[in-house]
Every structure is written in C-alpha cells, then in structure tokens.
Amino acid sequence: MEHNKYVYILIAFSVICLIRVLPLTLIRRPIRSRFLRSFLYYVPYVTLAVMTFPAIVRATNTPLAGAAALIAGILAALWKGNLMLVATICCTVVLVLESFL
C-alpha cells in the first residue's frame, strides 16, 4: 500500500497536539502539593540539560568542536544570558574550530 505523506504529517500533528494541549487545559488550578510544585519547577531545567549534553558533542562533524561549543556556551550564558548571543557564539566556535581541524 502506498502511504500518503499528508497522513503521516496529520498523525504526528494530532499526537503532538494531544500531548501538549491536554495538561494545559486539564490542570486549571494551582497545584497544592508541595512535592508536585517543586517537581514541576525543576522539570524544565533537567529536561533541557539532559537534551543538551552529550547531544551537542555528537551534533558536530568533530566531537571536539561540539565540546568546545558546550564550554563556550556555558561561559557565554554565565556572562550574559541572551539567547541569540549564546547561540551565535556556539555556532562561531564550531565554524572556526572545524575550519582548522
């Protein structure tokens, strides 16, 4: 059977929507439980940290450039938290290092 690309896209979209919309629409009140509040407070930081490392080292052509981008990114974020600036510094480090390696 020939699969239709639009059906694939629609399936993915429907699943993603349910995942994203259900909690936001069903949890309407402030959560009272101190544990759950604390858990949800830490979730974003943990998730983003887990997704960043070691993935950033694998994303580049040479792992060394990815590792350098990670360190440069952390230093830049400590110095100034600006999203665009940190992203640009990471990209530049990779571009420069891979031009020489």
Next chain:
Amino acid sequence: MQETGSRMRSFAQGVRDGIPIALGYFAVAFSLGIAARNAGLRPMEGFLASFLCSASAGEHALFTLIAVGAGYLETALVSLVTNARYFLMSCALSQKFSPETSLLHRVLIGTKVTDELFGLNIARPGRVEPAYSYGAMVLPVPAWAAGTALGIRMGLLLSPRIVSALSVALYGMFLAVIIPPARKNAPVAVCVAAGFLLSLASQAVPLLVGLSEGTRTILLTVGIASAAALLFPVREAEDGA
C-alpha cells in the same frame, strides 16, 4: 482602555523575545529540511509538517519514518515517545497561567509548547499573560516552517561545515535558558549538573542504551526532578506562580 494597553505591551515584549528564537529556528530548521529532503518531502510538505508540528526531534523522527515507509500506527507511537517531554512541559506551564485563562487560549498556546517557547514562558516572572505567549510565537513558528521548506529546496547548497556549525544553535539556546537560573539558584545548578552527568552515563548503561533518545529524556527528567523536589522543596514565592 488600560487593559488593552497592557496587553499590547505584553504582546510586544513577546515578539521581541521571540526574535532570537526565530533566527535560531530558521537556521536549525534549514538542517531539518535537509533530513526532510532525504525522506523525499517537497518544500510544501515540509512547510506544512513544520508549521503544524513545531517539534525538532519529533519531526526528525517523523521524516525518518516517512523515509522508510513505516506503518501509521508505528508513526503514532514514535510521535508519542519522541514528543512526550512536552507533556511535562505543558504540566509545568499550566502553573504559569491564571486559573481564569480561557480554554481557547490554553488550546492555542498549548499547540506551540516548543522547548524554546516553553523556556521563554517559564523565564517570565510571575504569571504569564496569553498576549505574551502569542507575541513570542508569532515569528518563531513561521520561521521554523519557512526554514524547513528552504532547507528542502536548497539544503545541498550549504557546505557540511556550515550545517555542522548551525546544528549547535538550538543547544546554545538551551544553555541560555538553563545556565543563568543555575547561577542564582543552587538546587537548579545541581539539577543541571545531574542532568548533564546522568544523560552521559545513561548512554553507557546496558539497560538504557536500547531506549530511544526521547524515552531516556523522560526517565531522566522524572528521576532527577523527583529527587530534587524531595531534597530541595520549593517555597511558595520561589516558583513564581
């Protein structure tokens, strides 16, 4: 109308904060477009997929599934796993909105809970006004879709060196979201460090290696955030809700 004025201000602030994300998205979506091209997608199809889904890892998985002609049920299951982290983010975000926020606002904002837009909403002090969320998504969402379409059309024109450099842009943005709060708040710093270390370690643990990237992210998030919640319970005022 003072209320309209404050809504306009929130919207404008959202738009401004969304600019760097839109630029980063455009660059990263370009490399996603290359994956879509390899899966045989046309620019219009890539545009639609990105405009609707707005998910990096989830779409990457989707394009891989299309490329191998996977079954529809498998597509639904893989989408569930690769995007499940948004469930946690949406739970966390539910606490940032006023209980009076309407269902329509919640649905519309909910469909675009991406990693970075989530980061912006979370970084906003106190409650988030829906106008801010809309402002934040107004540039990044089309930029993501346009970047994908353009990547499909001309991805091969970019040298591998440029693609490699662009591939770290999103991670740079993640760092910009998590590092500054970690500097001010020791438990958050512990969470970030534990996230880095255990994420690395999990790739060497035999039981976890077989799991998909998305599943590992969920397991580690639930484990580390639970431990942090037990060890360092947050005081009322601290979580900004």
